[in-house]
Amino acid sequence: MLTLISATPSPYARKVRITLTEKNIPFTLQTEVPWDSTTQTPQYNPLEKLPVLILENGKEAVYESRFILEYIEAKYPDTKPMLPPPEDVDARLFARKVEVLADGICDALVLLFFEKQRAEPSKEWQARQLRKVDGGLAALAKWVEGKDYIVGDSFGLADVAAGSVLGYLRVRWPDHPWKERHPELKAYSDKLEERQSFKDTVPSPQKISDKIV
């Protein structure tokens, strides 16, 4: 069986958890804190980041969430597709562009999270990351406006990625004003959170024992 190394707050890991659930692919969840000395992540990913998908042989692993999702889509073609059909090239590329934007917002949020933990956090660096978060959310809001799903008329990769970053904001930065600023994003996120795959993967904070920054 597949094993997914994950972390409770991870929006990147949540994308994989949602996708495996939506495609009814069974997997074992291995929850870790990647910064703690107890983590097994470096044994499977030299970049020391989770999520990591450990394959059925228990040895080979796939890492980097975007690639993990591409791997799943390629290896499990008979289950519910997360992308439009191959002939719809532009729609497939747009779905991946949405994932790039959503992951980029997560990247900025992660950098902000750690900057705030430094002895002397840089105001300029925080302002730069916040600009990326707010600019990214504005772009996402435009793509979501008036739609149930971002690409076409069915749930897919773009919604997995967009839903994961919005769910991450809810747990990592609960007082960020995105819901008031973009009511259409809030309505879209609320609807996604009703899906069983989202209910099964609600993120939560984690306790990091080791000093990181």
Ligand SMILES: N[C@@H](CCC(=O)N[C@@H](CS(=O)(=O)O)C(=O)NCC(=O)O)C(=O)O
């Ligand atoms: N681009 C990577 C980012 C993954 C990532 O940053 N993971 C964090 C954990 S979390 O932020 O998702 O909770 C990590 O393992 N960080 C460990 C490290 O950076 O050494 C992906 O999409 O998989």
